[in-house]
Amino acid sequence: MADLKTKYMGLELKNPLIMGSTNLSGSTEFVKKLEENGIAAIIYKTIFEEDVQLENLELHEEMESYTERHAQMITQFPEMDDFGPEERLNNMKKLKESVNIPVIASLNAVNKSSWIEYAKKIEATGVDALELNLYYEDIDFDKEADEIEKEQLEIVREVRKAIKIPISVKLSPFYSNCLNMIKKLEMTGVDGFVLFNKFLEPDISIKEEELQIKHNFSKSNESRHPLRYIGMCYGNIREDICASTGILSSTDVIKMILAGAPAVQLASFVYKNGFDAIGDMLKEIEDWMDKRGYRTIEEFKGELAMKNLKNPTIYKKVQYFDVMKKLSDLIEGYALK
Numbered sequence: 001m002a003d004l005k006t007k008y009m010g011l012e013l014k015n016p017l018i019m020g021s022t023n024l025s026g027s028t029e030f031v032k033k034l035e036e037n038g039i040a041a042i043i044y045k046t047i048f049e050e051d052v053q054l055e056n057l058e059l060h061e062e063m064e065s066y067t068e069r070h071a072q073m074i075t076q077f078p079e080m081d082d083f084g085p086e087e088r089l090n091n092m093k094k095l096k097e098s099v100n101i102p103v104i105a106s107l108n109a110v111n112k113s114s115w116i117e118y119a120k121k122i123e124a125t126g127v128d129a130l131e132l133n134l135y136y137e138d139i140d141f142d143k144e145a146d147e148i149e150k151e152q153l154e155i156v157r158e159v160r161k162a163i164k165i166p167i168s169v170k171l172s173p174f175y176s177n178c179l180n181m182i183k184k185l186e187m188t189g190v191d192g193f194v195l196f197n198k199f200l201e202p203d204i205s206i207k208e209e210e211l212q213i214k215h216n217f218s219k220s221n222e223s224r225h226p227l228r229y230i231g232m233c234y235g236n237i238r239e240d241i242c243a244s245t246g247i248l249s250s251t252d253v254i255k256m257i258l259a260g261a262p263a264v265q266l267a268s269f270v271y272k273n274g275f276d277a278i279g280d281m282l283k284e285i286e287d288w289m290d291k292r293g294y295r296t297i298e299e300f301k302g303e304l305a306m307k308n309l310k311n312p313t314i315y316k317k318v319q320y321f322d323v324m325k326k327l328s329d330l331i332e333g334y335a336l337k
Helices: 028-036 049-064 086-098 112-124 145-162 178-186 220-233 250-259 268-273 276-292 318-336
Strands: 006-008 011-013 017-019 041-043 103-108 129-133 167-171 192-195 202-205 210-213 240-244 263-266
Touching (some): 028 086, 086 103, 103 112, 112 129, 145 167, 167 240, 250 263
Parallel strands (some): 017 041
16 A cells, blocks of 8 residues: 655655645644644644734724823823734644644744744744745835845845754745746755745726735646746755645646655645545545555655656746647647548
8 A cells, every 4th residue: 555654844744735824724623623634734824924013003003092081091001012923823832732743834024033033933832844935025116136035045044043943935936037046045054945825916896896805716727837846946956845836636746746746735625625635635646656556655756857857848948839839730730620
């Protein structure tokens, strides 16, 4: 029978399935159900510094609204420093203590000092690793791309110096040269990469004539972009690469492992199909491995990575012309019928 054990950033996983960061991945009840149904690890709900700052602002405004209502109420509330992420960290610690699978924290901060401060506090909770969510909101027309990348590299470098637990970097697909950014990040001493981040993006209702934010569930064809980059990176960098976005079936998982990923992150799959579907997915991966005689994940991991192909140009843009030629021939063939 196939053995689904794998390693990611040095962490021993019972299978390649990791629950990605969602609003529910901070719930102990939710995570326990995931564990019971076979998930190998979870990414705890991302701590966003901007959320913490907003909560502090709302709290200060609420407290200040009482200070001048009556002379005796001026000291109704004592002077208080910002709360910071302590409540989230306490919940993270409790969740880690209540499950038997690896818990990986996720962080997105604003200031360099905050990245370091939060990372240290996260490590103190006892989590197994930290995922740095390098989301940058590109709303500044004057900021150069090189400046953004230098800032991010410095952040990762300083966080790496500050903590000892494994660190992965979750990247956006929108760098000018993503491979070059990965190579630069490799030099900071990180232990893994997650490709790629999926963002909430606005839509427009033409009926209401207003902007809307809708559920942004993944589609299976969205996995092709991370698959390509994982296939190019495998064997060319030392770190593990976890696949994210568009993992909606056992077929998607197997493809990512063939490209070189030791693990994948699920989110939309669980929301759409429920907890029971995790076991079904694992069984389908086992069946596929058994049919092909693979005993372990390691035996076929990276088998179809660019480095292991006789014709590696399939990962490169030159193949676009070959595809278009075949498509043109196909269309011409139909036209002649």
